[in-house]
Amino acid sequence: MSDLTPAQVDEFVAATFPAAYAEMMRCEEIGDGFAVARWTYDPTQLRPGEYISGPRLFGLADLAFWFATFTVNGLEAMAVTSEMSIRFLRPAQHGDLLARAELESITRRRIVGSVRLWIDGSPDRLVAVAQGTYARP
Numbered sequence: 001m002s003d004l005t006p007a008q009v010d011e012f013v014a015a016t017f018p019a020a021y022a023e024m025m026r027c028e029e030i031g032d033g034f035a036v037a038r039w040t041y042d043p044t045q046l047r048p049g050e051y052i053s054g055p056r057l058f059g060l061a062d063l064a065f066w067f068a069t070f071t072v073n074g075l076e077a078m079a080v081t082s083e084m085s086i087r088f089l090r091p092a093q094h095g096d097l098l099a100r101a102e103l104e105s106i107t108r109r110r111i112v113g114s115v116r117l118w119i120d121g122s123p124d125r126l127v128a129v130a131q132g133t134y135a136r137p
Contacts, residue, residue: 004030008075009067016077020063027067033103035067038120041096052092052127057099061086061115061130064099069111069134072103076137082110084132092127096120109136 009027013020024040039052039060047053062081069079098118105112115130 004070004075006030009035009070012070012075012077013063020059023059025060025063028098030067030071033068033071034101035064035071036098036100037064037067038099039097041094049091050093052097054086054088057088057092057097057117057128058084058086058130060097060099061101061117061128062132064101064115065113065130065132065134068101068103068113069136072106072111073136078137079111079134082133082135084130086128086130088128089126092117092119094119095122097127098123107136110134111136 006027006029009030024042026038027035028038029036037060062084073079098120099115101113101115103111103113111134116126117128118126
């Protein structure tokens with residue numbers, strides 16, 4: 001399924017999970033066993049102190065992971081999160097948020113992976129890391 005394009009993923013998400021699409025979360029890149037998701041910076045969606053909220057970081061991490069499962073399952077809406085945890089490393093501020101999910105283990109019933117999050121332009125300054133499991137349909 002590595003021949004999927006970000007445009008195909010975005011079209012699928014707009015149809016199956018319109019809330020994520022409406023919140024300006026998009027697929028930036030997708031390839032064998034990985035995907036990158038982007039949340040476009042919107043100052044009206046920030047917490048006090050101009051911080052990107054924890055729920056936004058968690059949501060983008062989960063979405064990037066879902067995108068990465070498409071490289072194994074195809075465009076499958078019913079691959080679902082069965083477990084996910086996140087560690088916040090530093091405040092996320094002043095730019096688009098990116099999340100890169102990488103698949104680490106794929107079995108018949110589940111997919112395990114990790115996600116790194118950063119502000120655009122600073123991939124070496126992670127704002128959070130997450131790991132989780134998706135149940136395969």
